[in-house]
Amino acid sequence: MHHATENESLPFPILIGDIGGTNARFSILVDDTSEPIQFPNVRTADFATIDEAIQREVLDKSAMRPRSAILAVAGPIEGDEIDLTNCDWIVKPRALIMELGFDDVLVLNDFEAQALAVACLTADDREVVGTAGEPATASRVVLGPGTGLGVAGLVHARDTWFPVPGEGGHVDIGPRTRRDLEIFPHLEAIEGRISAEQLLCGRGLVNIYTAICAADGVDPSLTLPSEVTAGWQSGGNAQAAETISLFATYLGRLAGDLALVFMAKGGVYLAGGISQKIIPALKQPEFRAAFEDKAPHTELMRLIPTFVVTHPLAALAGLASYARTPGAYGISTQGRRWQR
């Protein structure tokens, strides 16, 4: 078996894939300059295995034979069988090599891919929330409320972007305002604590809504995250409206903390399905107010721009950028790259 050194390009054509809990998105990068060939979204539940999905939805539908694959997955990458967090698929790089004909397979973390995206997004791929200006070429943070809450830092050093995918969605979050103190006792603690992800994801919308109803002695009528955003949009449900306002506050509070940790003068980027659905709420004062409310560093925070990522396939764009110029990124492939 041949062992590649770090930063050595994978051979083109390269299949790139962003494997989420519900959807998987694939494209093929023919060489290091042309636009990727994009395939339609694949619903993970429609295929028993990822191998079958790649065979039927990509290989059977294109004359292009990818020689290598870069896949971003939600879940820890340990060993030769990678279990995905929110779906039944197990990624087996050796089987992809033996059965589907790849020569080289690299598996990355999904928020590592989001961090790669944040390194290369242009102004067309993002929407400003708050008033701060053009981001500096400096460290950045991406956080994405979706099915869960993904977080990554993106450290800029030595002219290189270093993604730092951690478990930042699982930090503690606590009450701060008088209203928080009324609501937090009604949130369900898990093993004695409330983590950010319990509030800042799809289920989190429902958790906040239910706690508001309990604090106000109102019978909760909404049970789905989409019902909470619909209740806010219609303007007809006071608890749903407060839920979105508090969601924006808590997201701003956490985004500000993460910006402090990474000294993210390059900006904080909101990814995940939910951010895009509540952009008008994020443009209300609460989000930025909570973001900047970090005495004694309020002045510093005012200078840090915040954005919603609006590129529909941001993770794929990040992976494509890495595939073309791996040397621009500080990514270790150790234990995550398999070769024929």
Ligand SMILES: Nc1ncnc2c1ncn2[C@@H]1O[C@H](COP(=O)(O)OP(=O)(O)OP(=O)(O)O)[C@@H](O)[C@H]1O
């Ligand atoms: N209209 C909506 N308003 C609020 N939340 C929603 C809405 N539609 C879906 N959701 C919630 O958003 C979450 C899914 O988020 P997202 O679309 O970011 O998926 P994901 O975690 O990135 O996974 P995948 O990559 O498979 O799409 C779920 O919790 C879902 O209930």
